[in-house]
Amino acid sequence: MSAKKEELRIGFYVCHCGHNIASMVDCVAVARSVEKLPGVALARDYKYMCSDPGQVLIQQDIREHKLNRIVVASCSPLLHEHTFRGATEAGGLNPFYFHMVNIREHDSWVHTDRQEATEKAKALAEAAIRRVAHHKALEIKKVPIHPDVLVVGGGIAGIHAAMTLANAGKKVYLVEREPSIGGHMAKFDKTFPTLDCAACILTPKMSEVGSHPNITLWTYSDVTKVDGYVGNYTVQVKRKARYIIEDLCTGCQDCIPNCVFKEPKFTDDFNEGLGKRKPVYIPFPQATPQVVVIDPEVCLNFKRGKNPDGSPIVSDKCKKTCVEACGEKNAIDFTQKDELKEIKVGNIIVCTGFKTFDAGRVPAYGYGTYKNVYTSLEIERLVNASGPTGGEVILREGKNPDGSPKTPKSIGIIHCVGSRDKKTNIWCSRVCCMYSMKLAHLLKEHTDAELYNFYIDMRTPGKGYEEFYNKLLEEGTHFIRGRVGEVTDWAMTPEEEGKLVIRVEDTLAGVVRRIPVDMVVLATGLEPQADAGDVRRLFNMSCGGDGWFLERHPKLAPVNTFTDGVFLAGCCQGPKDIPDTVAQAGAAAAEAMVLIDRGYVEQEPNTAFILDQECSGCKSCIPLCPYTAILFDEERKKAYINEALCKGCGTCVGACPSSSIVQNLFEDSEIFSEIEGVLSYD
Amino acid sequence: MDIKRTIKYEADRVSGFGREVMAVPGCEALEHCIQCGTCSGVCPLSIYMDYTPRQVMELVRSDFKNEVLQSHTIWLCASCYACTTECPRQIRITDIMYELKQRAIKEKVYPKRFPIPVLAEEFTKMVHDYGRISETWLVSKMYLRTNPVAALGMAGLGMNLMKTGRFSLKQDKIERRSELARIMESVDQQNQKAQA
Amino acid sequence: MKYAYFPGCSLKGTGKAYEESLLPVMKHLGVEMQELDDWNCCGATAYMAVDEGKACAAAARNLAIAEKSGLQQVLAPCSACYLVLNKTQHYLHEYPGMRQTVARALETVGLRCEGTSAVRHPLDILLNDIGLEAVKQKVTRPLKGLKVAPYYGCQIVRPYATFDDQTNPTTMDRLLEALGATVVKWPLKTKCCGGSLTGTLPEAGLRLSYILLKEAIKRGADVIATVCPLCQFNLDAYHPKISARWEPVPIPTVYFSQLMGLAFGLPDNQVVLHRGMIPMKPLAAPAPAAAAAR
Incomplete structure (x- = not known):
């Protein structure tokens, strides 16, 4: 109330953001324009407002110039609203007397005309100046955090995140939709570039998860519903019927040989x-x-x-x-x-992984037409000692002269299948170059066949990866730079008879070649799970245009999402190898622990409240609230809002027929004056 | 031993050529080329080419105008569109080849007595004059201009066509030839205006 | 059902067997085809190589005539015509500059091309408008035992066709099966026949035709079925040259419409198998009356 009466003294700061803003917006001109507006005590431009000196500048000005409102025109509030609210508070003002204008993402980055971009910045600044005049002092609320964590997905990412948290003493629910945890990694034979056996390094971690006192492991289960907000999520999990009582099954597996089906079919x-x-x-x-x-x-x-x-x-x-x-x-x-379980958790880590590209979508490579064309994951199983052939590499089609199953004498591995292609997936799947070389090595070891790798570009950035490439070159594997045109079975020469023929331009030699082989391996890329869209909605996350879950910031918040308390790890965020996946899983666990160990979250005070005298008691707002935060006082026939539950979505504000609901930070006076500011600028 | 200097100097480039081609309808996506060689891999004629289709794409992008316009590659393209269909960057390679053929004809840099551009020219002329193509006359004209001796070798083909009733010396034509001529004239005029 | 019919030059010349067999087959199926008034050459692959603007304008004249006729569906049996007319439509839709040039040129003779007509291939119409059931009902002499290699060639599936898969088209396969024939699976069904290179650069062009003929024989085909007059010409008329240069590859190449006429029991002068240089072996199956008696 006192702020209304005291003279308005607004401090305005426009940030150059290096060249990011200054190259397209004349920051000095913006400051000079704002300077003249009513209520503005000072207007400055500065190279980096988010830097320490920039923040100190705000604090000093508040003290020296008796500022009572602050506006910063810079980047997205997502990045630095917190920073500047902090600076405002450090200068002695309530942090909500600050308002931020985005002239980078909304202006300099999306325009090409410097003059027009500058005018736009001035208009946006004027809107903010008018708005901030109406700002009120608000208090941040603290809400306690439930210490338990839900980890969704039991691949190596989920396993590692769950183990990290459990070892730190946190209770974890690990939910996996398949009957066993292990994910894709459990299917791999060996891992690049060290060639450790995947099972040898993964299965000990799996059994640790299974027996850890802090981990509740629910396999063959789906998360079906998520309610609440950071610190206080209520999650429904469907435990699918496996027709086995898990607590009673000892894993003796006597039932399997005794099944009425004598042969597995x-x-x-x-x-x-x-x-x-x-x-x-x-x-x-x-x-x-x-x-x-x-x-x-x-x-x-x-x-x-x-x-x-x-x-x-x-x-x-x-x-x-x-x-x-x-x-x-x-x-x-x-x-x-099927059984529904309901659990309470404070944080959620999503590790739902990827699916491999369907090789049938590239008909030119003949998967599904020619039996001896394989996917890379099939080869992982084929070379695996516990795989369907006991690790023997035999072809689906063809016999040796003695009638035994045929082993390949020549093998072509085609990289980038489904990847780097506008018709399928435009991204590089990141792991295929390395796993293709790993498979080339393993196939060579198993069969002593002639190995050909067909690549567009070899991508081996990683510790020990280029060295692995060298090792393969030493082994005599052929590397042919060229994206294969087609795999076919018609022969032009006697040596091509009965073989699969790979037609490719050897781009380094500049000639087109036809290479007959016994076996073709398609290095299929990685893509988002088929139900990634549903999972995204379930956990209120965002997806990029490519369908991968979106991290909050690609560099500085790589495992956070835009929803507080929901974190990402592993390939659901984008293709990555095992080391990166594990690092991310650890990071996500640590981020969750930050919140758990702090014990509370601060809530943005943008909550709605009801003007009691205006409320007609019509109850139209009550069913609309997605957080069930609106209650009804039957005695007084008035609605009221539970501030702890309100998330500030504004639905009720818009719906109230008597305009009796007001939302902090979005009051009518604030919004209308902001609109007037944009419109009045000429 | 004949030796040949293959180095390219910057002066060998015709600055702006690549941009010019990429500005033509259908040729825009060339800037996305990653030189993967799929085009050459699927091209049925690439085995005869002096530059593979992939190399032509790079030469265009790098402004080596003389090299591409004089290459055999552009004339060997049979317009089967396999490259266009398979290109992972959706570059309309066949259309780029068309554009290069047009430029080579305009600048008359194709090999003398080379039947492919001659056929294209005679074809165009016949459409212009009559509105329709009569294959017998078209092929005869092409041979006369390129290799009259080889035309004799075609006698057998003619005989066979005659036997199966597919040989005709009639020049087919449309009724409103002036209408077509006016349309073509208008395109020419518009192009000239645009160039001026 | 009524369609505007764009025959193209080849169907009036060396490819006349295509028209001679397609028209009766369509009539037999109750489809009316009205030949476009005073149509001109589509420009084929050659015109595009000389002047794109003029090639588009010439092709657009046909589309404008079709629009004027009130028939929105243009049936183009020749692959090159099908491609060029579709490509022209595409250019007129996608490139405003081209659209303007062509519109102005057509205007000089009082024509307009709005790009509203659909250019369609007979296979598309047979499968999607008429339907295989209707085709099957007309079959009186099933092509039992006839092993046919369906050959689509390039230009109907690439790059504008939306009615079939670009790498592995199946519409003709399904049609031939409906006729009772045995479809030979072969990986060359969309490979290039050499196009006009068979005439201009025989060593390269004819080799492609040779590979097709050789492979069809190797896979046990009795006959190759084609949809394109140029493909048919290359595989059939150049056959003696190919055999002399490489090895004898005696296999007939006919239009799918000829096989349809055969299966429908149409008279010889509507099936016109005598237009082919290599005779097709007589059908093994007995006449329908005999088959019924057995």
């Missing part, structure tokens, strides 16, 4: 379809948890069709030899239903 997804499994199975030997799962789609004890609730119909027609084998452990339960 159903597609084994873990082995990329190269092997078969039974209706009751465990995805792979080191699966965590060591609990089998029953597939109701193929198990004889279920019928075709679904119950009204969507669950499969139990037919009870099978002899149930598996139940017999399970014996008194009694772990098999055909009546099991």
